[in-house]
Amino acid sequence: MLAILSLTPSYYLVLGALLFTIGSVGLLVRRNTLVMFMCIELMLNAVNLTFVTYANALNDIGGQVIVFFTLVVAAAEVAVGLAIIIAIFRRRQNVTADDIDLLKG
């Protein structure tokens, strides 16, 4: 019991791995582009958790700075991605990923 109660970085790393996996499976399974986008956010957050864990474990501020940059890139990605979704919705009135197959061979 006491061994469980002392937190090691491995707990955070395993949690990050679980969240990343759930996000990636969701990205592959769902067809609504908005939900796929949320799954990408989930994966980005799992990676952020890993960075902060390593920053704490190795006593290095670099991990937290990288999280800062990841947040900036995620904000830019959300702005552009949601604009793309709105543009797609204007043309075809739904946002299902299966309908966007113009580049299919």
Added chain:
Amino acid sequence: MEAIVFFVCAALALVGAFGVVLARNPVHNALFLLLTLVTMAVFFLLQHAQLVAIIQVVVYASAIVVLFVFVITLLGVDEHESLDEPLPLQRPAAIVLGAVLLVQVIVLAGRHWVTGAASQRGALGSARSGNVQTLARSLFTTFLWAFELTAVLLVIAVVGGVVLARRGRQERRVPAVKPADSTATAPKETV
């Protein structure tokens, strides 16, 4: 105490993650995502990353989730997502590949988590007074060039978002689009 907070928040984060994947209504998906993001901020606080935790709440949990909910309400809730797969094997294959990915990452996390290398960019700072100063010093000295580049990136993203979301010229003449979304996204182009 710390362990109790961790396990409660870990359970909540996993509930939120499964909710993002499994919920049918996109608004519920966004709210489950919010749950996961807030618990993530708690994990950052537990690991002495105060500034990152605050940024997580302000930028992610507020701005990005609000943007998601805004777009969902703008587009209307689309609940009839087709459940029949055009590719028959995709769902089982996705779950199997996800399990393989999980095993790989956990093995990596168990084996290689401490290198013992000395810190290149400075220590975290004291846990008592917070590490905002340390983070700021590192950001504005070592990472200054990357920090300036993020400004360029954000400007490009904003310009790209405006260009993508505004209406094209030939599209504007077609009156088929509902007037509600023209006032919400491009107020000047009422024709």
